[in-house]
Each structure stands twice: as structure tokens, then as C-alpha cells.
Amino acid sequence: MTAPVLNKKNLNISRWVLIITTYIIVGIMLVLPPVLVIIEALRDGPYAAFASMTDPDALAAIRLTLVMTVASVAINSTFGVLAAWLIAKYRFPMRGILLMLIELPISISPVVAGLVWLLLFGTQGWWGEALNRMNIHIAFAPAGILLATLFVTFPYVTRTLLPLMEQQGRDAEDAAMLLGASFWQILWHVTLPEARWALLSGVLLTTARAMGEFGAVSVVSGHIPGLTETMPLHIETLYNGYQSVAAFSMATLLAIMAMATVSLRSVFESRAHNVATGEHDA
Amino acid sequence: MSVRIETLVRRAPGPESKVLLDGVSLDVPDGGFVALVGPSGAGKTTLLRSVAGLDAPESGHVVIDGRAVEGLAPRERNVGFVFQNYALFRHMTVAKNIAFGLDVLPRGQRPSKADITARVAELLTLIQLPDLGQAYPERLSGGQRQRVALARALATRPGLLLLDEPFGALDPVVRRTVRAWIRALHDQLKLTTILVTHDQEEALDVADRVVVMQDGRIVQDADPQTLEEEPATPFVMEFLGESLRFEGQISSGQFVPNQAHVGAFDVQSLSDGPAVAMIRPHEVRLHAMREDGAAVRQIGVRYGLIRLSVNLGVRTVEILQPEPTASTFYDCGVQLDIQEARLFRDGKLARAAQEAETGQQHEMVSAI
Numbered sequence: 340m341t342a343p344v345l346n347k348k349n350l351n352i353s354r355w356v357l358i359i360t361t362y363i364i365v366g367i368m369l370v371l372p373p374v375l376v377i378i379e380a381l382r383d384g385p386y387a388a389f390a391s392m393t394d395p396d397a398l399a400a401i402r403l404t405l406v407m408t409v410a411s412v413a414i415n416s417t418f419g420v421l422a423a424w425l426i427a428k429y430r431f432p433m434r435g436i437l438l439m440l441i442e443l444p445i446s447i448s449p450v451v452a453g454l455v456w457l458l459l460f461g462t463q464g465w466w467g468e469a470l471n472r473m474n475i476h477i478a479f480a481p482a483g484i485l486l487a488t489l490f491v492t493f494p495y496v497t498r499t500l501l502p503l504m505e506q507q508g509r510d511a512e513d514a515a516m517l518l519g520a521s522f523w524q525i526l527w528h529v530t531l532p533e534a535r536w537a538l539l540s541g542v543l544l545t546t547a548r549a550m551g552e553f554g555a556v557s558v559v560s561g562h563i564p565g566l567t568e569t570m571p572l573h574i575e576t577l578y579n580g581y582q583s584v585a586a587f588s589m590a591t592l593l594a595i596m597a598m599a600t601v602s603l604r605s606v607f608e609s610r611a612h613n614v615a616t617g618e619h620d621a
Numbered sequence: 622m623s624v625r626i627e628t629l630v631r632r633a634p635g636p637e638s639k640v641l642l643d644g645v646s647l648d649v650p651d652g653g654f655v656a657l658v659g660p661s662g663a664g665k666t667t668l669l670r671s672v673a674g675l676d677a678p679e680s681g682h683v684v685i686d687g688r689a690v691e692g693l694a695p696r697e698r699n700v701g702f703v704f705q706n707y708a709l710f711r712h713m714t715v716a717k718n719i720a721f722g723l724d725v726l727p728r729g730q731r732p733s734k735a736d737i738t739a740r741v742a743e744l745l746t747l748i749q750l751p752d753l754g755q756a757y758p759e760r761l762s763g764g765q766r767q768r769v770a771l772a773r774a775l776a777t778r779p780g781l782l783l784l785d786e787p788f789g790a791l792d793p794v795v796r797r798t799v800r801a802w803i804r805a806l807h808d809q810l811k812l813t814t815i816l817v818t819h820d821q822e823e824a825l826d827v828a829d830r831v832v833v834m835q836d837g838r839i840v841q842d843a844d845p846q847t848l849e850e851e852p853a854t855p856f857v858m859e860f861l862g863e864s865l866r867f868e869g870q871i872s873s874g875q876f877v878p879n880q881a882h883v884g885a886f887d888v889q890s891l892s893d894g895p896a897v898a899m900i901r902p903h904e905v906r907l908h909a910m911r912e913d914g915a916a917v918r919q920i921g922v923r924y925g926l927i928r929l930s931v932n933l934g935v936r937t938v939e940i941l942q943p944e945p946t947a948s949t950f951y952d953c954g955v956q957l958d959i960q961e962a963r964l965f966r967d968g969k970l971a972r973a974a975q976e977a978e979t980g981q982q983h984e985m986v987s988a989i
Contacts, residue, residue: 518696521725
């Protein structure tokens with residue numbers, strides 16, 4: 340009788356060791372950095388932190404980040420939905436290759452993506468000079484930043500929608516088609532509503548990623564303060580200029596925006612899960 | 622609406638390209654109720670989906686009401702389709718589901734809101750769920766979902782109703798009720814209906830005509846009675862119900878089984894040669910023998926009939942008998958009387974007429 344009790348005790352001990360270790364690791368790796376950022380930001384008091392935000396360059400960076408985020412979310416959600424639909428509901432030649440290409444931005448370094456845009460649109464690039472003559476500016480301009488952000492955030496909507504759409508199959512769409520619905524009616528009234536929580540989750544993931552993107556944007560933007568600096572780039576500029584309170588204040592704001600997005604997403608994710616397992620939300 | 626299917630061919634997509642439909646032709650008259658039956662992979666659902674326009678055939682035509690429908694939008698085909706898993710829109714109420722076909726009509730053709738509401742109420746009454754308009758599909762039982770799917774398909778008043786295994790997910794009791802109800806609905810609304818099922822009993826029960834499919838082809842297309850009396854092939858005989866099979870020879874007007882304890886019987890106008898006799902267990906008669914008969918043992922009861930096991934030596938067969946078995950059967954055993962059997966030769970029903978035809982062909986050959 341004593342042996343099993345001992346075993347159970349051992350099990351309890353190892354379980355607690357595991358749990359505590361996990362929390363320590365999470366604490367050091369994930370909780371400590373943002374806490375330190377906030378502490379640094381508030382070193383000269385909340386007023387100094389707030390004042391650093393009202394600097395015109397800081398405001399321009401916040402505005403640019405928001406515009407870029409909204410634009411890339413809108414564009415990538417549209418194409419993401421269509422791509423997910425195509426891949427989930429139809430079988431066509433080279434489907435596997437398309438699937439792989441869509442995931443490419445996840446594996447490829449963002450800096451490489453930025454360089455590609457420079458290679459194409461930079462003044463020394465393939466089309467840069469011709470575009471310049473037509474007064475179209477892409478490299479070192481907001482258009483280039485948008486392209487870079489679009490590339491980096493391309494896979495997220497598709498990747499979150501795909502598993503759900505594949506699981507749902509095509510019967511609902513076929514039924515709608517036989518009832519006379521057009522392509523857009525099916526997409527709008529049947530496909531999207533049935534996948535709405537997954538779509539929201541994908542949109543929020545795209546948002547978080549678009550706000551925080553540094554590498555690809557850094558390469559194409561040219562770091563022109565007030566013009567082509569997004570929040571992450573502006574943080575770097577401030578930090579390199581020894582304005583650490585301003586840098587950490589901006590970093591705090593960015594972190595809060597990202598965390599809000601991610602928490603919203605986890606709320607929707609659990610709803611999506613409930614729907615998938617048959618518990619209706621209505 | 623009448624449907625004519627002309628030599629439809631369809632292959633599975635992909636490199637293996639299995640033939641799903643191998644030149645299928647079928648006529649469904651206006652007001653007909655036709656059941657497509659066959660084992661899975663026979664091509665029933667593929668045929669149904671081709672009629673609906675969900676799958677494009679490789680060659681052949683589908684003609685609905687005298688009009689070839691290739692390239693015609695599903696809306697213009699005027700077809701109602703009920704899916705195996707019902708495919709209800711989960712995020713819409715029952716009423717919204719039913720109204721869908723009307724809601725998506727172009728503005729010019731769309732009935733007014735009040736008319737749509739009235740039509741939905743009418744359909745809810747028709748499917749006997751008048752109070753469930755505001756419920757969501759997952760609150761409903763399988764039978765209720767099935768009826769909602771049917772109401773949704775009927776909302777735009779299609780002339781042709783296509784049902785893909787509509788009873789598959791229902792329990793046996795509900796299944797029989799819904800089956801009878803669908804048949805009544807078909808008659809009441811003067812629909813033309815094509816039903817796909819793998820349940821032969823269901824098909825025989827509900828349809829005017831049963832089309833038996835196997836490997837992408839139609840094996841037999843006949844009314845239930847003809848199917849039972851003159852199955853075209855041993856497959857049809859076996860598919861439509863339990864059957865016993867006896868190999869044998871026809872010689873001088875008699876079928877002589879190769880099996881001990883099975884009696885020979887007279888056959889008219891069939892030429893000599895090997896043949897196969899197939900019979901339903903309840904059609905077998907027993908004759909008491911004076912000596913050396915096959916041993917009989919009662920093993921149970923089914924449909925009020927007595928189930929008997931008869932030991933024929935090399936194998937044991939199960940038969941059904943209406944009355945308690947005479948005790949004389951047990952004394953010295955029995956002989957099976959299978960004169961009700963259908964005879965098959967070369968995988969086809971052996972008929973006197975066919976034999977005559979073959980005979981004529983022989984004459985022609987000899988004349989040349």
C-alpha cells in the first residue's frame with residue numbers, strides 16, 4: 340500500500356517542478372521585457388512619457404503605422420479570404436504549390452522581402468528609374484512600406500481560415516448555388532458568416548503583425564522621420580539618439596496595441612472553437 | 622418536369638481517372654418518382670449531381686423539360702436538391718434557411734418581404750414545424766433538419782426534386798415515417814423526384830421505378846414488381862434482398878441442381894446447358910422425405926415466419942417458412958423445392974424470349 344502513495348507523491352512533486360519551471364521561463368522570457376519597457380518609459384514620470392508622444396515625428400509615426408495597418412489588413416483580408424476559399428473548396432493543378440507560396444512569407448526573413456522590393460523599385464532597381472520619371476515613388480515612400488507590410492502579413496488570414504473551410508466542405512456552398520445564389524451572394528451570405536470567428540482571428544493576427552513589422556519596412560522605408568517612419572522604426576531612431584524615455588514610451592504604446600489585439604483574438608478563438616464543436620453562439 | 626439523360630460519361634478527377642459514369646441513359650417522365658440504388662461507388666450520387674449541374678459530365682446530355690441544360694445556371698434549371706447531410710446554413714434561423722432561395726433572387730423577380738414571410742410560414746406548415754421558424758438548425762433533431770432542408774429546396778417551387786440519401790442519417794422508425802411523408806408530398810405537389818439511396822427496401826417502398834446501378838452503369842431500370850420477378854442479373858437479385866444460389870444444368874426441359882437434397886424442376890423453352898438458380902429464402906418449399914433427407918433445424922423467427930436451417934451436406938442454407946414445421950420433416954429430413962427460382966445464364970436472366978432471339982441469330986448466321 341505504501342508504494343503507490345509514494346509514487347503519487349513523486350508524481351505530484353515532478354508536476355509542481357514542471358509547473359513552476361514553466362512559469363519562471365515564461366516570466367523571464369515573456370513578462371519581464373514588456374514590464375522593463377514600461378518601467379523605463381516611466382522613469383521620468385508619466386508626464387515625460389506622455390509629452391514624448393506629442394512630438395510631431397512621434398505623431399507622424401503613429402499615424403503612418405495605423406494607416407499601413409488598416410490598409411494591409413483590408414487588402415490581405417480580401418485576398419486571404421479568396422485564396423482560402425479557392426484552396427479549401429476547389430481542386431486544381433498546382434494547388435499544393437500555391438499553398439506553399441502563400442506560406443513563404445512566414446519562413447522567409449522580412450529583410451529579404453524588403454530587399455526584393457528595393458531591387459525592383461529602388462533608384463538603382465529594375466523599374467525604379469522608369470517609375471521615378473513618371474513621378475511614382477515606391478522605395479523610401481509609404482507605398483514601399485505598404486508593399487513590405489503586405490508581403491509579411493500575407494499568410495495569416497488564409498492560414499486561419501483554411502482549416503475551418505476545409506472542415507466545413509462545400510455542401511453549404513453547393514446548396515446555396517442550387518438555390519440560385521451568385522458567387523458574391525454565396526461568399527457574403529454563406530461562406531463568410533460560417534467562418535466569421537476564424538476570419539476575425541486572422542484579421543487580428545494580421546493587425547498585430549502589421550503594426551510590429553520592422554525588418555522589411557526598415558529596408559524599404561529609408562528612415563525619413565515624419566515621413567516614412569512607422570512606430571517600430573521611430574523607436575529605433577529615438578533609441579539610437581539616446582532619447583530612451585521617448586523610445587520606451589513609444590514601445591509601451593506599441594506593446595499595448597499589440598497585446599490588446601492578441602487578447603481580442605484569443606477571445607474570438609474560443610468562440611470559433613465553440614462554434615466548431617457545435618455550441619452555437621446565438 | 623421530365624428529365625432525359627443521354628449517355629452521360631464522367632471520370633473521377635485526377636490521374637487514375639476511374640470511370641464514375643459509363644454512358645448512362647435514363648428517362649424520368651413528368652411526375653415520376655425514380656429511385657437510384659446501388660452499392661457505394663456505383664455512380665448514383667454522381668448521376669444526381671450531374672442532373673443538378675453540380676458536376677459537369679465529360680460527354681452526354683441532360684435534358685430537362687425538353688431543354689438541354691449544359692451551361693445553364695442552376696437557378697434556371699429549376700431544381701430542388703436535398704443533400705445527404707442536409708447542408709443547412711448554420712448561422713441562419715430555420716425561417717432564413719427556407720427563405721434563402723427567394724432572398725437571393727434578383728430584385729426584379731424577388732417577391733416582397735411579406736410574400737416571402739407568407740411563403741416561409743406556408744412551408745413550415747407543410748413540413749409540420751410551424752413554430753420552429755426562429756430556431757437555429759442545431760437545435761433541431763435529424764428528422765426536423767431533414768424536413769427543413771426539404772422546405773428550403775421547395776421554396777422556389779422547383780418542378781424537379783433531387784434527394785441524395787435523404788434518410789441516411791435518420792433512425793429506422795423516423796426513416797419510415799419521413800419516407801411515407803415524402804411520397805405523399807411528391808404526389809400532392811405533383812413533383813418529379815429522383816431519389817438516391819443505398820437501401821433497396823426504401824427504394825422499392827417509395828418509388829414507382831427503381832434504377833439499379835453498378836460500376837457506373839445502369840443494370841436494370843424497372844418497377845419494383847418486375848425487379849422482384851425478373852431481376853436482370855444475379856447482382857440485382859442479390860442486391861434487392863437475401864437470396865440463395867444454386868448452380869445446376871438444364872437438360873431436356875428440366876433444371877437439375879448440382880446440389881444434393883435440392884429437387885429438379887421443369888423449365889420451359891430453355892436450351893440445355895449450365896445455369897444458376899436464385900431464390901428468396903421465403904420462396905423455398907420443403908418436401909418431407911422417406912429416407913436420407915437434409916436435416917432441418919429451427920433457429921428463430923422473423924417477420925412472423927419460421928427461420929429454418931437446412932443442412933445440405935456441403936453447406937447449410939437458411940430458409941423461411943410460414944407455418945410451424947410439420948414434425949415429419951424432422952424424421953428423415955427434407956428436400957428443397959426451388960421451382961420459384963429465377964434462372965440466370967452468362968450473368969443474365971435466362972428468358973424464353975431471349976433464347977428465341979439467340980435462336981434467330983443462329984439461323985441468320987447459318988443462312989449466311
